[in-house]
Amino acid sequence: MKAPILLLGIVGLGLTATGCHATPGPREASETATVEYVAHACFRISSPSGRSVMIDPYESRWWLGYDFPDDLGATDAVLISHPHSDHDGGQAAGRNLPWAPATAVITDPGSYEWGDIKVVGIRGKHADPYGKEFGQINTIWLLEVAGLRIVHVGDNGPITDAIAEQVGRVDILMLPIDSDYHILKREEIEAFREKLAPAILIPMHYRHPDLEPDPDRPDGLGEIDGWLEEQDNVRRLATHTWQLGRSELPSSPQVLVFEHSPTVTPPRK
DSSP: OOOOOEEEOSTTOEEOTTSOEEOOOOOOGGGOEEEEEEETTEEEEEOTTSOEEEEOOOOTTSSSOSOOOSOOOOOSEEEOSSSOHHHHTTGGGTOOOTTTTTSEEEOSOEEEEETTEEEEEEEEEBOTTSOGGGTTEEEEEEEEETTEEEEEOTTBOSOOHHHHHHHOOOSEEEEEOOTTOSSSOHHHHHHHHHHHOOSEEEEESOOOTTTOOSTTOSTTOOOSHHHHTTOSSEEEESSSEEEEOGGGOOSSOEEEEOOOOTTOOOOOO
């Protein structure tokens, strides 16, 4: 039987294997990372010391109909998985990211470090049939922060044994999932979960109906609810930010769904 889909309105709660809310004791800021969901495939991860990196900002009103927030505050680096406008902020099309040149913009695999955030970029391949105009390159980002290993796969295609070996242990996996299987097919999603065995799976890259009122827009991208209905241990946060320490990882795999940031609003008329 599927576990019920619950709403969590408080940031930073631990989740037990039974789906109940654990009541954590006093917690030092040094123990936690903060995950902030903007929208689409864009997240910002902040460390205990306040350093932060943003992953895959999208370009306003290009394929996606809604705007990127005007001011999300400073960030130490922007990580871009591949040169599509819904992941690179329009950089490949000649538009400037709002943070550049003051902020590091990283597109290539390699090892990077900003304070207490360590990042490894792993070369993958964009899901078929998209991205052939740039050779289907895609960088999978592995972040180590506050003792957590967080993986954002961009628009990568099916997982391979080689990628699984390079990635290693995964605590939190951000994976492109929608009910129309725009990027990954059903069996490909399950293969990622089986090979990487994340404690927490965070879906991304799906249509937000409150931001995209036209059900046919963006083309080919589905909502998330249809896929969620088939899953066990789903938790919906009533917020776009979440704090977590390694000691609070659930003992049974869970799917965690964020609200998009309130700074993202429907297109202005």
